[in-house]
Amino acid sequence: MKKLIVFALLVAGQTAVLGQTVNIHMKDGRVIEYDAADVDYVNFSATKHEAVDLGLTSGTKWATCNIGAAQPEDTGYFIAWGEVTRKENYSWENYKWCNGSKTSLTKYTSRGTLEPEDDAAHVMWGGTWRMPSLEEATELMKECTKSVTTQNGVLGAVFTGPNGNSIFLPASGCKGDENNWEGLHGLFWLNSTQNNYWNSDPAADYFEVDCQTVRYTTYRAPRSWGLSIRAVTTE
Numbered sequence: 001m002k003k004l005i006v007f008a009l010l011v012a013g014q015t016a017v018l019g020q021t022v023n024i025h026m027k028d029g030r031v032i033e034y035d036a037a038d039v040d041y042v043n044f045s046a047t048k049h050e051a052v053d054l055g056l057t058s059g060t061k062w063a064t065c066n067i068g069a070a071q072p073e074d075t076g077y078f079i080a081w082g083e084v085t086r087k088e089n090y091s092w093e094n095y096k097w098c099n100g101s102k103t104s105l106t107k108y109t110s111r112g113t114l115e116p117e118d119d120a121a122h123v124m125w126g127g128t129w130r131m132p133s134l135e136e137a138t139e140l141m142k143e144c145t146k147s148v149t150t151q152n153g154v155l156g157a158v159f160t161g162p163n164g165n166s167i168f169l170p171a172s173g174c175k176g177d178e179n180n181w182e183g184l185h186g187l188f189w190l191n192s193t194q195n196n197y198w199n200s201d202p203a204a205d206y207f208e209v210d211c212q213t214v215r216y217t218t219y220r221a222p223r224s225w226g227l228s229i230r231a232v233t234t235e
Helices: 002-018 120-125 134-143
Strands: 021-025 031-035 051-053 061-063 145-151 154-160 166-170 185-189 201-210 215-222
Touching: 134 201, 134 215, 145 166, 166 185
Parallel strands: none
Antiparallel strands: 021 031, 051 061, 145 154, 154 166, 185 201, 201 215
16 A cells, blocks of 8 residues: 555656656566546556466457456446547547547548557556457357356356356446447447448447347447457467
8 A cells, every 4th residue: 555655646746747747667668658637546456367268269368357347247347449448428529539520530530450559458457458359259259159148147148168268248238329238238349440330420340249139249339339348368
């Protein structure tokens, strides 16, 4: 706790004096810079994020929990695609990468892939954690056996890999417009834009656990929506 207080005070003091950047010096020599005006608070976490080796062909490992969750069945954070923080409301009016309208995108204006600084999994968890690709989600659905089940009172799906290891994905729904689907569908962002539109809205890819019809698929949703994120790593 003393370490946390001292470090927070130092950051706050330097922010007030310099008014420029907060620099985090990593042991590997990297320096991560943040605009001081964007820093809300600093804390330390002893949480170690666990990766499950499912025995997939690519060697991709999937996290045990959603970003922001403490247990596999927890919803965790809803985050808009390309943003790295959660918020109360999800709309085009407050979407980071537009000027208040879906017709005024300021970044990712065509088909592409998230950059690391806009990847919530990488920013929040660090290391080699990142959001999955469309190919990795397809591999997960193709190579795993799947079943809808209830875990600690939460409906979701278990994906069991070729080696017998498994992960649980909750039907946590989403945030945006009037859509929610909590307890029915689990929607998880992927790191790419595909056709770029969903009912005329700029969109991004996600994969879905549909616990109503027992269906597992990939699709696209408006980037302004808040969806869950299940991170992956190759280490």
